[in-house]
Amino acid sequence: MPRRSGDAQGAQARGAAGVARALAAQVKPTFMLPAVATSVFGALLAPDADPVTAALHAAGVGAALYVAHVVDEYVDTHRRGEEPPTLPRRVLASTAAAGTVLVVAAAAALWVRADPVATASLAALWALAVLHAPVLDRNTVAVTVDYPVGIAAALVGGFAAQTGAVSAAVLAVAAVFAVLLSGEKVAIDRLDAAFDRTVDKRTVPVVVGDRRAAQVAAGVLALSGGLVAGFAAVGVLPRVAAGAAVFPLAAAAVTVVASSRRAVQAAMALTYPFAAALFVVVCTATQCHVAPLVEAVLAGVGDAAVLAGAG
Incomplete structure (x- = not known):
């Protein structure tokens, strides 16, 4: 596709209102909210x-994701010509720089206020953000795991910002989520395979085909369930955590038998109770500051079940 001139590239974003709308469009809740929520998690x-520390880390995570979206827009429109530009080069470049300043500011504040691991997590997220479109999205493995690895970094950094250390249980949960989301990424890429072929994006479905990609997605999802059970068996996670493995295993089963769209919907729907179950298990084990509330809720559920059975 031919590149457009500088004037044509900014035609859709002339004026302050147009620029503001185009920049606001780079705030993509589907990708940003899970990452920010994982930091809070x-x-x-x-x-x-x-x-305050939690807000600093969450803000840094959000800023890094915004930089990723802006850089992706810059590369896809101005360097590769895959889509019509909505903003001029200079606006995208300056916006990415401003977002980087926000990430650096949050990282510096965490260095002073909290822990170097929290700062390192933001540095890792920023590196993934600026490398995704130019480099990582052209490699089959990297384009599959970069976002899941970022989610894992957000979780570890959010915890380290509070404690100054990282527990084995938190690392285990981060690893499980990285594997789980990698499986979901393969499933999601099945939906975009036709377009990805046209822009030479070598995702798993593009490389191995739809049927084998479904098998890969199911295998990776099942692996995340196996990891939960394994971590529970060796004591890294509480034994009861093994029960949570049912959610990714169910997602794996659906991925094998359902259509690509149904498989994605099922996997995403099952992720939320899976995350909630792991949170409850790890929280009660580590006596996190919301543990009394969690225990009260669980006690209430147990009492309700007893009363229902007695009735």
Whole structure:
């Protein structure tokens, strides 16, 4: 596709209002909210949580994801010509720089206020953000795991910002989520395979075909369930955590037999109860600061079940 001139590239974003709308469009909740929520997830697993520190890390995560979207827009429109530009080069470049400043500011504040691991997690997220479109999305493995690895980094960093350390249980949960989301990424890429072929994006479905990609997705999802059971068996996670493995195993089963769209819907729907189950298990084991509330809710559910059975 031919590149457009500088004037044509900015035609759709002339004026302050047009620029503002185009930049606001780079705020993509589907990708940003899970990452920010994962940072908060990690913070809530800590025995004590400082809201300011949690907000700093979450803000840094959000800023890094925004940089990723802006850089992706720049590369796809101005360097590769895959899509019509909505913003001029200079606006995208300056916006990415401004987002980087926000990430650096959050990282510096965490260095002073919290722990180097929290700072390192933001540095890792920023590196993934600026490398995704130019480099990582052209490699089959990298384009599959970069976002899941970022989610894992957000969880570890959110916890480390509160505690100054990283527990084995939190690392285990982060690893499980990285594997789980990698399986979901393969499933999602099945939906975009036709377009990805046209822009030379070598995702798993493009490389091995739809049927084998479904098998790969199911295998990786099942692996995440196996990891949960394994971590529970060796004591890294509480034994009861093994029960949570049913969710990714169910997602794997659906992926094998359902259509690509149904498989994605099922996997995403099962992720939420899976995350909730792991949170409850790890939280009660580590006596995180919301553990009394969690235990009260569980006690209430148990009492309700007893009463229902007696009735």
